[in-house]
Amino acid sequence: MGILIQRMLRDKVFGLKSRGRLSGVFRAIASTLASLCVLMASTIMPVAASSANSYNVAPANTGSEGEPLLPDGLRLLPYKMQGGYKVFHLTARPVWWNNGRGLVVEAWAYNGTAPGPEIQVDVGDKVKVVVQNDLPEGTTVHWMGLDVPFQQTGIGGISQPDIAPGKSWTYTFTVDANPGAYIYRAEPSVHMADQNEMGLWGPVIVEPKGTPWHHVRPGYNEEYTLVIDDSGQLGFNLNGKSFPATRTLETTIGDNVLIHLLNVGTMEHPMHLHGMHFQEIAQDGDPLSQPVTMDTLSTAPGTTYDIRLHPDNLGKWLFHCHIVDHVVDSAGHMVGLVTFIDVKKPSK
């Protein structure tokens, strides 16, 4: 209930699209009497304050591991080699999240950051991911598209019990997937929707065998990941931030640029690039037999896309969702699912 009220406050104050999780009955009864009070109150206190008493919430935007910051604004999850496995650690816990546009809310995040840190692995890697649950309820981690064995797939109540609060669980698998973009996210036996809306998702990027960790894929000059989200809780955001707090993707004329797009939201988002066309080269990690050239790629919930760009037009180009309600706030300013791709001249 705390979450529901918090969401209602957010919706009313920031004017972002609600997806109707509060029924008409509740809205009509509650808001006719209480709307003005709510409106006034919520503008002078942090919107999540009402639900903060029951457990501790970490400070805003703090990666608990101090993971390296990537140029696209994501954190990169380090690992340790143990017995032939790359061992990663994720902790799910509440955090204050600042989307960079005046919205500070309680999020549920992996290692204090939404999206969770990027997990970068190579084809053929043997992987363990130790998940610690510091949430007030059970959770799991599902590995979308990696096609791991059933016991490792992380579906609460189906392939495993939920990980209880305070407990941990280790997922073990071999990366038997194409180079490309995949998603990890919570799929507990109850409250899957709520946990996803609170921020429990992140990217897995699979690289060709032998690619060193924290390196751009061989053959490319830049490699970026954009996690596209429309959750009720965090608002429309790219890598957790709302424009203009989103990171500009830096490129140079003549470069070969690889961008992973991951739609972790609940809506279709047609992502449109100004000034240049790009090529869709893979979906869900599978290469297309024929790349398709376009300037707008309609991304669907739960789907990932790899696009390739050869920058050939100087400028600081907008790259944005083409649904105007997802990129303009109620005052008419550009926010949400927007970033820049900056194309510079090569230096001598």
Place this chain on the structure above:
Amino acid sequence: MGILIQRMLRDKVFGLKSRGRLSGVFRAIASTLASLCVLMASTIMPVAASSANSYNVAPANTGSEGEPLLPDGLRLLPYKMQGGYKVFHLTARPVWWNNGRGLVVEAWAYNGTAPGPEIQVDVGDKVKVVVQNDLPEGTTVHWMGLDVPFQQTGIGGISQPDIAPGKSWTYTFTVDANPGAYIYRAEPSVHMADQNEMGLWGPVIVEPKGTPWHHVRPGYNEEYTLVIDDSGQLGFNLNGKSFPATRTLETTIGDNVLIHLLNVGTMEHPMHLHGMHFQEIAQDGDPLSQPVTMDTLSTAPGTTYDIRLHPDNLGKWLFHCHIVDHVVDSAGHMVGLVTFIDVKKPSK
């Protein structure tokens, strides 16, 4: 009006997404005064009771013809050969429909079942479909994608008059279409939206010439049809049922599985499979020149897809819409557009 009130009750009680067919004015006026009464009343009586006085409604889930039950939960419509034609009979009439998840509503259905029974024909078949209208208003049947002659296309007020209540109409055509999935549904001159939301749609599966009726397509081990619906009246459902009442699709390691996906709803539904990737091989009955491999297929309203699966990962895998609001109820439990694809070891 009875239908509208019924829908409102359903929306409020079951918390499923309403698509806004009641205007803001109506909601505000009606619900401010009456909401609590409505809420209380609707929880203690069948939700459709208010509109049941005007005509008789058949018992729940009764196929009037006793059609064979398919493993995917659909009914298969029998035919008789008459003068070189396969002659099928459909009767459109009201029925109580139980979506298996506590929702019992009045549906308008073909032969007492929603979706209507599967019509299985072969390429080149000469077909007659006799449609009896036992609804309280005019209706027609439109044959989506079969590209029948204009006089047989079933558009009320355009290619034919509506079939009046108590009357019948015979559609005659030759199956001049690729093997694949097609849709039949009501397209009367008025209330097309309402009739579709009440359940008046079903699958036509075209098989290669010579495929015996009630047989899997040659070259495949299993063949399943999933009709995806989000109608206001029946809620989010696969083949008329809401998870976990949906049927599990049974497969075996090494099989060649053909699944027809038909989106008869009004929303995009990205269908995501756990544990395995599959290949989209056709859209709207037309084979793709290059199959596309993926684990999430974004299905659009009015569109059909054929996908091919080679099960290679043991487990009982979820296959579900990736929009969380379509698969989680307000209490956080998994419902709606979800089923299992169970992959078993081959028996010795």
Place this chain on the structure above:
Amino acid sequence: MGILIQRMLRDKVFGLKSRGRLSGVFRAIASTLASLCVLMASTIMPVAASSANSYNVAPANTGSEGEPLLPDGLRLLPYKMQGGYKVFHLTARPVWWNNGRGLVVEAWAYNGTAPGPEIQVDVGDKVKVVVQNDLPEGTTVHWMGLDVPFQQTGIGGISQPDIAPGKSWTYTFTVDANPGAYIYRAEPSVHMADQNEMGLWGPVIVEPKGTPWHHVRPGYNEEYTLVIDDSGQLGFNLNGKSFPATRTLETTIGDNVLIHLLNVGTMEHPMHLHGMHFQEIAQDGDPLSQPVTMDTLSTAPGTTYDIRLHPDNLGKWLFHCHIVDHVVDSAGHMVGLVTFIDVKKPSK
């Protein structure tokens, strides 16, 4: 605020889908007291009257230049050759717009028509477009997909200042794009969403080098453009009109027909053709390496598609969005995103 009230009136009176730009708070407070008055008042006066005092509004449906009317209902923008450039003139200004279905609203339109007139150019053309701003606020024109130089791209506050009311701005570029369909639309620094919802968009059709102006593309018998829109202000419309005021696309058995589809709205619209399948041959102006055959094409916001049709089935076939709410009004009649493709016998 005038626009917001006007929209609210339109939504309430015509029952078309609102996309929630009015917050729940505002709706609840305003509508509980005022709904009945608003409802009564708005049915007896033009809905846009409240905002008409601040500036002059042109008469309904008047192209200020008297541009030629195309068979699809669009206007074709003439040009003059000056110094090797094709010079076009667009004036953005308020107009009363009649969508042909009883809805007369204030629109903001280019040259008095929504969509703006079609700009037809050839590959390699040198082009100037002089934009006069007769709106009450700043605006720009963005050239989607044409990949013009950054200074000519028309993004207010980023690539140029907004064009102030009463001022003009000239865009200069060479058409370095494939033959196909592109979009021009307002992208000012503020109110981009509002200006797009008011009607500030139009088609750019690029033809192969040497195609004479106002001619069908070589190799085709007919060439049509359909601009698909769902703006809050104009309602669901094709080329500015709601069915049955939309233009029928005339074809003949055996013809080769090219249709450009441009989704300028904010929703996915799966466009379904009765009686025949068609081929998608290009997206965003880029030819597909393999055309895809289908009878329903899911069009995404901000995206253009070229489809090719070989009419082979006599009849007056519906071509419509398959989301029933976009094609049926609250009384159950067919409206909105619907038109006919009429296939006639060849004359002797």
